[in-house]
Amino acid sequence: METIPPGAQAALDRLNAPSTMPRADNALAALDSGDFLRLLTTQLTIQDPLEPVNNEQMLAQMAQFSSLAATTESGATLEGISDKLDRLIAAQEAARAASEAAAEAARAAAAASAAGTPDAPPVA
16 A cells, blocks of 8 residues: 655645635525516616616626626536535545555454464455
8 A cells, every 4th residue: 555645645635625615695695687687677667768777888787797697607516516526525535544444454464364363354
């Protein structure tokens, strides 16, 4: 079995640590396209018919919302990837611990067998 130097192991442990990204639980994070449509229809209802909103302003608002929606979707995708990576890291750590335990048991069995202990368990 190949051993990893302590400094390298510490660096690997830092890289493989589960993420600690803060979760956005504020009211702004909960806005969606339905909220935007309500705001848009309210704005159109309230505006002065003799001085309507400039088309450029309306398009700019729609572009901002589209950008916000894409960013929110990207954030949700990245959060899902982060969760999957956290589960993968946990599984790898469990597998590594099991592998180390099996290697230690095999070494102990080999040492007991080499010492001539008659009741040593067979080596797998």
